Amino acid sequence: MNIDNFDSFFPHLTSRNLKKGSFIYEEGQGPSGIYYINHGLVGLYHLAENGKETFLRVFGKNNLLGHRSYFCKEKYHASSQAITNAEITFIPQEDLEIYLGQNPNSLRQILAQVASDLGRSELRMSGRHDKSAGGRIIESIVFLKLHYPDQLWTRKQIADYSGSTFETVTRVLNKLEKDGDIIKNGRDFSIISVESLLEKAGQY
Amino acid sequence: MNIDNFDSFFPHLTSRNLKKGSFIYEEGQGPSGIYYINHGLVGLYHLAENGKETFLRVFGKNNLLGHRSYFCKEKYHASSQAITNAEITFIPQEDLEIYLGQNPNSLRQILAQVASDLGRSELRMSGRHDKSAGGRIIESIVFLKLHYPDQLWTRKQIADYSGSTFETVTRVLNKLEKDGDIIKNGRDFSIISVESLLEKAGQY
DNA sequence: CGTTAGTTTGAGGCAGATCAACTTTGGTGG
DNA sequence: CCACCAAAGTTGATCTGCCTCAAACTAACG
Numbered sequence: 100m101n102i103d104n105f106d107s108f109f110p111h112l113t114s115r116n117l118k119k120g121s122f123i124y125e126e127g128q129g130p131s132g133i134y135y136i137n138h139g140l141v142g143l144y145h146l147a148e149n150g151k152e153t154f155l156r157v158f159g160k161n162n163l164l165g166h167r168s169y170f171c172k173e174k175y176h177a178s179s180q181a182i183t184n185a186e187i188t189f190i191p192q193e194d195l196e197i198y199l200g201q202n203p204n205s206l207r208q209i210l211a212q213v214a215s216d217l218g219r220s221e222l223r224m225s226g227r228h229d230k231s232a233g234g235r236i237i238e239s240i241v242f243l244k245l246h247y248p249d250q251l252w253t254r255k256q257i258a259d260y261s262g263s264t265f266e267t268v269t270r271v272l273n274k275l276e277k278d279g280d281i282i283k284n285g286r287d288f289s290i291i292s293v294e295s296l297l298e299k300a301g302q303y
Numbered sequence: 304m305n306i307d308n309f310d311s312f313f314p315h316l317t318s319r320n321l322k323k324g325s326f327i328y329e330e331g332q333g334p335s336g337i338y339y340i341n342h343g344l345v346g347l348y349h350l351a352e353n354g355k356e357t358f359l360r361v362f363g364k365n366n367l368l369g370h371r372s373y374f375c376k377e378k379y380h381a382s383s384q385a386i387t388n389a390e391i392t393f394i395p396q397e398d399l400e401i402y403l404g405q406n407p408n409s410l411r412q413i414l415a416q417v418a419s420d421l422g423r424s425e426l427r428m429s430g431r432h433d434k435s436a437g438g439r440i441i442e443s444i445v446f447l448k449l450h451y452p453d454q455l456w457t458r459k460q461i462a463d464y465s466g467s468t469f470e471t472v473t474r475v476l477n478k479l480e481k482d483g484d485i486i487k488n489g490r491d492f493s494i495i496s497v498e499s500l501l502e503k504a505g506q507y
Numbered sequence: 508c509g510t511t512a513g514t515t516t517g518a519g520g521c522a523g524a525t526c527a528a529c530t531t532t533g534g535t536g537g
Numbered sequence: 538c539c540a541c542c543a544a545a546g547t548t549g550a551t552c553t554g555c556c557t558c559a560a561a562c563t564a565a566c567g
Contacts, residue, residue: 147433171418214375220424227431229351
């Protein structure tokens with residue numbers, strides 16, 4: 100939860116319904132406010148010229164979106180896209196600043212969130228070199244499944260999150276099922292033991 | 304500059320002199336305040352169990368250090384080490400909170416810094432997969448040399464910053480000199496044209 | 508001027524990306 | 538409810554960037 104008492108503070112703002120796959124903003128644009136996710140999932144993606152995608156962050160119910168660029172006054176460094184159908188509310192700069200003025204504690208909460216995300220990002224960056232692809236894939240499925248258990252994550256999404264390819268994700272998933280760490284059903288799968296997986300990720 | 308009027312606000316705090324190579328804090332410890340760098344350079348490093356190091360961030364004169372962990376109430380996710388002889392001041396939680404209460408704008412400045420660092424970190428993470436080692440090395444020497452021109456960066460430091468190895472850095476540097484983009488003198492080198500380098504980084 | 512930390516250069520190997528062909532899933536509309 | 542089909546997943550074969558290992562060289566400092 101990133102904003103306290105959202106509904107009571109912004110009763111005049113209207114939400115927008117997004118279909119799965121639609122974009123909220125794109126890399127290079129400049130923010131004029133921030134977004135609040137009423138429900139649904141949104142992903143932040145960086146797309147390189149050569150077509151390679153990196154899945155940077157996931158945003159869910161009650162999360163803020165677009166706040167990083169807003170607070171450092173930069174253009175968006177990545178694009179945000181609805182992973183599921185979603186409902187979001189845009190909070191224009193004017194309303195946001197009034198809210199921040201009346202809720203001095205909220206800035207501290209946002210700072211805590213961004214600071215935590217920075218740590219996570221730096222550890223993921225480190226993992227790109229001090230861990231194998233398999234280890235990163237295991238950590239990624241643990242993260243994605245634990246935080247968003249109801250979501251069916253595709254091999255491509257797991258690959259883009261872990262810094263790998265969907266073929267390699269397939270192979271790792273097959274091995275994990277053979278080892279009894281996960282159970283596949285259809286395109287989805289469920290984790291048998293998080294502890295066992297994380298232990299295996301370290302060995303990789 | 305991360306803190307306005309540092310000297311006038313904390314006249315009672317004493318600074319500490321650090322020799323090149325000494326550690327300020329280590330991964331896993333919990334912060335009880337933050338550090339202010341009076342002068343010198345400090346590096347933030349993540350060290351993996353298999354010995355691989357990642358050079359996460361550089362801190363220079365008047366920068367804050369250790370603020371990320373402080374504000375999200377996490378343990379340090381990496382270790383900070385003096386790159387040069389340095390002088391730093393520890394600001395205990397108590398003093399810091401008084402300062403923040405009297406300078407509401409400072410929190411916003413720190414948030415802007417952390418938000419900017421998050422963007423940079425995520426783009427570096429993306430670059431680990433959508434750029435070649437050569438491209439990342441070129442971007443790294445441009446960043447390090449432009450921001451800290453007086454520092455002699457070793458091949459190892461450039462490698463750990465770019466996500467590569469010092470042998471590969473050597474080879475890239477040799478090629479860049481052959482192409483006339485840099486001039487080596489001793490262990491150091493100077494950049495002839497930033498534009499030319501960045502263009503080359505994209506092609507890699 | 509000795510020492511050591513840093514650099515250079517070459518050779519070889521491999522993790523995992525890439526390419527390709529095929530199969531399965533699950534949603535859609537008739 | 539079934540037939541269809543696009544999207545997602547599987548599997549195997551190949552290829553390569555750059556990491557790793559090794560050995561010699563050199564700058565820079567006390």
